[in-house]
Amino acid sequence: MGHDISGYNKAGHEIAYARFSMGNYNAIILYDLLDANKYYAGVSGSGGSSIFSKQQIEKAVNAYKQFFNNGESLSESDSLPWDQKQILDFIKNCLATAKIEGSVKVYFG
Numbered sequence: 649m650g651h652d653i654s655g656y657n658k659a660g661h662e663i664a665y666a667r668f669s670m671g672n673y674n675a676i677i678l679y680d681l682l683d684a685n686k687y688y689a690g691v692s693g694s695g696g697s698s699i700f701s702k703q704q705i706e707k708a709v710n711a712y713k714q715f716f717n718n719g720e721s722l723s724e725s726d727s728l729p730w731d732q733k734q735i736l737d738f739i740k741n742c743l744a745t746a747k748i749e750g751s752v753k754v755y756f757g
Contacts, residue, residue, distance in 0.1 A: 649691040651675040652757040655742045658749050664741035666734045674731035677715065681708040681739065684756065693756030700754055702746040708739050 651672070655664030668675035670691035679688045683704070687694045700708075716732060728736065742752045 651678075651693050653678060653693060653738065654755045654757070655738065655745065656753040656755065657745045658751075658753075663745045663752070664738045664754075666738040668731070672731065674735065677731075678735050678738065679756075681711045681715065681735070682754065683707075684754070687756035695757055697753055697755040699751050700742065700746065701751050702743070705739060705743045705746045705752060709743055712736060712739055 649670040651666075651668040651670070653666045653668075653675075654662050657663050666678060668678075676685075676688065679685050682700065684698060687696050687698070689695075712735065742754065746752045
């Protein structure tokens with residue numbers, strides 16, 4: 649069991665992925681940043697998915713910056729702790745797709 653969270657473009661190609669073990673509290677941070685707590689099912693995601701607009705993903709990026717309270721640019725993610733880096737990479741990849749396509753689909757498994 650664990651949290652496998654994937655982002656998809658409109659063609660259905662996976663553009664973002666984050667994996668957390670069932671006891672890893674960092675999974676909750678990603679759910680919170682995406683305002684997607686209804687998909688959190690304890691030891692894993694609920695199996696549901698949702699479409700997120702560019703504005704919703706931008707809000708998640710801003711929430712990430714506020715939550716981690718770091719002055720680093722989003723491009724300086726290599727020095728971050730593993731889970732913080734995978735959260736940042738996930739939302740950055742979703743944002744890149746949402747900027748092009750207007751939205752991104754996220755699956756919470």
